[in-house]
Amino acid sequence: MYYFLSVTPNYPNSYWLEYYRASSIESVVFLENKKISEPTDTLIFNINKNINIERFKKYDYLMTDAVPILSERFAEILNNLAPHDVQLITTHVFNRSEYIGDYYLPIYLKLIDCINWETSIYDNEFDIFKRIDLLPNSLGNNKIVKAKGYELGLPIVQEDIFSKCKKMNGCSFFKSPYINPLFDV
Structure with missing residues (x-):
């Protein structure tokens, strides 16, 4: 049986993240289904909204204006079950200037x-x-x-x-x- 992975229909609009475009990587390469070189600088996503950080941290699949990113828990499962199918790039997530934590950007290789x-x-x-x-x-x-x-x-x-x-x-x-x-x- 095969399944399509999607964002939940009730994903909060206030939790959409913005990709920091001054990064060394253009976001279009995240969609190319090809392994990329590890970035020389950390990829950054930001919220810039008044949100409940503890509630936000409960999400494992987060929407961005580039591609969805994953919690450490979700990334670990993919890394264990499908290490050759996905490349996981570490990102930092901020709310304004407050560091929230590390998340992982998946690049699907197959x-x-x-x-x-x-x-x-x-x-x-x-x-x-x-x-x-x-x-x-x-x-x-x-x-x-x-x-x-x-x-x-x-x-x-x-x-x-x-x-x-x-x-x-x-x-x-x-x-x-x-x-x-x-x-x-």
Whole structure:
């Protein structure tokens, strides 16, 4: 069974993080599904809002204006179960100038041809999938991947990642097929 990893529908808008763009790495490389050189300076994400820091720290999957980042707990599970499928880059998270902690930016290294194009529904007008069906056994031994043809979309995980991470705060898993909540299918 395969699952799509997504942010939880009730993720607080006030917890969106901003990537500090003066960093040595342009955020577009985080989406390329290729291993990158470790940055020479620390990647920084900032909130700049009046939030409850202790409540914020309970989230394991955090949304940013670049890519989602992970708590140490979530990153450790991915590193143990899928060390060859994901590169984890350490980041620092701040609220204004207050250091909150280290988080991890995942770069998904495996790009797999796993979409069943015959049964999936793609809307050309909006350039978006309404429904994505995955081919059975298409991930092989890979635990977490991105799909060819859906490179900028949600990561896809195997059952063991799902079972270890399904209770992580801030994320949701959708069993394949994925039905885009923006459309009636």
